[in-house]
Amino acid sequence: MAGTHRIGVFVPTSGPAGIWGPSCRASAELACAEINAAAGGDTVFRLRFVDAGSQPAAVARRAADLIAARRIDSIVGMHTSDVRDALAAAVGRRVPYIYTPLHEGSAPDNVCCLGATPERQLLPALNWLSARYRLRRWYFVGNDYVWPRVSHALAARAMARQGGEVVGSAYVDFDETATDTGRFDAILERIEKRRPDAVLLSLIGQDSVLFNRAFHAAGLARSILRFSCAIEENMLLAMGAAATDGVFVSAGYFAALDTPRNGAFRERYHSMFADRAPALNDLGQSIYEGMARLAVQVTRNRRIAAGVRSDAGFRGLPVYLAEAHGFDFRIVRQLAR
Template sequence: MLNSHQSVGTFAPRYRFGMSRPGSRKSFPFPVDWEDDSFSIGLFVPMIGVAGIWGPSAIACATLAAEEINRAGGILGREVRLKCFNASDEVEDVAQMTRELVDSGSIGAIVGMHTSSVRRAVIEGCQGRLPYVYTALHEGVERSPGVYTIGETPDRQLRPAIDMLVNQRHARRWMFIGNDYEWPWISHRLARSYVNQSGGMVLSEDYVPFGAEDFDVVLQKIEEVKPDAVLLSLVGQDAIDFNRAFGQAGLSHSILRLSCAVEENILLAIGEGNADNLFVSSGYFGALTDDANMSFKERYHQRFGQRAPTLNSLGQSNYEGIHFAAALALRALEQGNGRPLEYKGVRGIGWTSNSAISYPVHLARADGHLFRVVKSF
């Protein structure tokens, strides 16, 4: 694992994007020291705690992207260096850490994959002074200055999935269960309207703290209410613990589960015997067979081997986030705002602004230790 001062990749510049340096720092939003031959990106990902399961794949995918950029000449002719920082919910003073990094000038941009509560702390510390690319799924349009979001939102991720499960799988009675913070709160508020619009009803909402471990009370309520489906907005280890207990309680045979944050690592940890009727809505699955993903998987495993961290949506988002930051730097230099940002990705995202973004979404069903896509939206 990289430490916070370790660079990645081999720098073999072949071009400098064909552009001259900007006339003034004011006209160029990236705080670049033009006497330096490197460009440091702060990679903010969880490395411990509830969401720590996502860390290894996030770092590996970001490393691959940085190495690809360096082989193509770097960012504005400068070698990309990743500096990795622990952005777990269990870390205290993330805002202060961010503020000190920005004040020191040791990073030129931030790419982050972590919970929305950590995102708020990073925004507080950054205060729009650096570009901040947030790659994870989230609860809606982010309007804070300098923040660029490329992850899925409930309108695209939940609305069509709920409609399909209500009308094709007869899942009309729902319970919502999530961790107690803003992503589940806001997503569930929106999901309630999607269920109602599809002809279903929401029977209850329940929230648990990070690291809940014991889900006996929630499971007892499920047995009493007897919903057709449960929407799960649980993070990392909490999703693992709940789904294991759900399966062991014998509920998975008769009740559907829908999640937006269960990915391949979590599915492996849940176990095949606990994954019946588990559906996930996401913009990416490692099992996708399109040309872009097959090429990405080949490059990933060539670099990290067959025992590489498991590919998944949240890890892969960091690959796109690093490439997005590089393209953002080029566009800033060209002063090309107002047109779609072109950058190397896997999912085929079209990004013009946080409120004007397009991407595919897939609904998959757990099939043993893999996801099988049943519908693309």
Template sequence: MAESLSRARGRDVLDMALVIPLQGPAGIFGPSCESCAALAVQEINADGGVLGRELNLVPVDGGRSPEEVAIEVDALVSAGAVQAVTGWHISAVREAVAPRIHGRVPYAYTALYEGGEDRPGLFLTGETPDLQLGPTLDWFAGTAGVQRWTIVGDDYVWPRRSATTAARYLRRIGGTVCDEMFVPLGTSDFSGVLGRVEASGCDAVLMLLIGDDAVAFNRAFAAAGLDRDILRFSSLIEENVLLASGSESTRGLMTSAGYFEDLATSSGLEFAATYFREFGDDAPVLNSLGESCYEGVRLLTELMRRAGSTQVPAMMSVADGLAYESPRGTVELRDRHLRQRVFLAVADGLTWDVVQQL
């Protein structure tokens, strides 16, 4: 259907695949991602579109198996039904999609991720460990005296590589990984994991869990009383997970991100006001993951406008140093990664209290 629509509208429309999770453990993020991307499209089209063409999103469910997602995106690109790809999805999906695209169209990956991606045509808007994880571990050691960590993650590329990076940072600052556990995506029973957490003697848990898995862990962690003595930090936990976990399960829980709904900056507050004005008070929860999809659409548009082209070689040639204003403030592209401010926040019931910029 996307192909026939694109052909019917001709060259006046630029179709962009939006790959976001609509099912599975990360499905909790889908509505926010879709709304924020739609807001970006509205603003871009109101400003003349992209190189004289109306921008249109083609949704792709990124919550399925990575191979299923990759096959659909490949089919869309091969048919000429989309001229770009963006969206928030887990690294396992990116690892399957990127080789299929193979630089034929630009691909803006918006999730925070483990770092190291350099395939042609791939641009990355999310936080990386050098901006997010390392500075946070430094803060915990210097401010809270936390040096002993147990790592609990889902079993795929992002948690495993992030755990390796965290261990390297901790060795550098004299910290210790007391234990390390990885569970299948979709895990809801953490009883065995919690027994090992308690036995490990750690000061804090590094949570590398996605969506519903993080919710289940938070509830079980608090129910076991571990929140009395052990802190939790996750680099991927936002307002949806906080709400779903419940206020009784968020004591001692912290996160870091480039954007929060309650971030008191002029750009952040303006974005939130625009979002709720457009979608109403019952809009999907605004959060860093959803905002990242706004960022991905904006970034590709800015690159296309600067290059005067939608072709990957032209966009790559002008990418370095591209800067623009976004809900995250002034952001700049370096080595095809978006350089941005990252903030540390602590849970206060069902909201995030931003403590400081890292």
């Protein structure tokens, strides 16, 4: 008789990161269907979606309650790293916990992190962009939590070694209700006065959408390049085509990747969801990779291990640099193999 394994899929469906939720959910549902088909009936996987877009302590309490009630047997999460750290403390080693997105390079030792670190994603892109476009003066903008702070500190040290400089920085709290670009007026005024060559942008979800709309409306995009590791296809749609001019992004996955694996993945994804399909993107697709990793861990069935990003399994995943063109990305180069 087949056993049942219940995966708690912790993804944001509210707050600034909620814009990522539909893509994450769809990728998890596709992965679950494919894993169950490949597992041959020995283990049946079921999904329980949990909103990871609220306060970290609230998400952690929800996880602890579900584990205590034996309603989930594992966690696959795509959410901010402050939520990750709260979850890790609450979960301990009671269930496996796989964290799928990019991250700052350190995490609690009971978490299996799959995403790219700054050494593979952020720093190579900064180096290439600085050389290609002669960018020396940078301004940093991010949400006020661990990933932007740690990533920006690494970037500042790397720039100093190469003769660049950080001419200013600003950090903003998450605002679950913000819809007005005016909250960024003061930051944009400081950017205009400091006259950087480029902005390193580490805002999350809707906060980044609002900032980029305001940046474009202020006329700054004509002379200042923007670079981010956390802008994806849904956000281009929300920003509006005009506001994406001059935006570069590095990530481990883009829907536009022209590879046989991604072509087959896109076909399966759109066959399953048809006109209801949310946009494919790096953060959502990382859930698919995490689900495959978990299934192998639980079943020891290597037939499930084929992800989309690489033939090398979960080691040495590639990272790409892309430029936004309207509502799409065009791949510029591969940064890491």
